Amino acid sequence: MPPSKxxxxxxxxxxxxxxxCGPAAIAWLGGKPDEAPPGSLGAGEAALTLxxxxxxxxxxxxxxxxxxxxxxxxxxxxxxxxxxxxxxGLTEAAAICGAQAxxxxxxxxxxxxxxxxxxxEVLRDLAPxxxxxxxxxxx
Numbered sequence: 001m002p003p004s005k006x007x008x009x010x011x012x013x014x015x016x017x018x019x020x021c022g023p024a025a026i027a028w029l030g031g032k033p034d035e036a037p038p039g040s041l042g043a044g045e046a047a048l049t050l051x052x053x054x055x056x057x058x059x060x061x062x063x064x065x066x067x068x069x070x071x072x073x074x075x076x077x078x079x080x081x082x083x084x085x086x087x088x089g090l091t092e093a094a095a096i097c098g099a100q101a102x103x104x105x106x107x108x109x110x111x112x113x114x115x116x117x118x119x120x121e122v123l124r125d126l127a128p129x130x131x132x133x134x135x136x137x138x139x
Contacts, residue, residue: 044130067111075105
């Protein structure tokens, strides 16, 4: 009979979260694709970096990258993480990922309409959720 919890992937996920690793896309969106090896830029820190860029006005290229890549991929991966963490019985972590998925998905409209102020507000709400997720996974 297979184990009820996928121990190896959960240990890996916990280790990544505790180290503050965000997806490679977040490092790229932070403007440092070659200077940010995996794990060097936490997702919360990357969100705050993007807040600063939004406050001064996102370039069309950055807005497009976040909108067409970051939001689509990020929201989907976070929704998937919510599902699998829930299946593994990690309900607090799953709920945090669900909230993150909704926040990331909520970036699409202000990005498309050029409302950088709203983008910054959503990212400010998103940033601390990565630390919350890390605590939920390491507990």
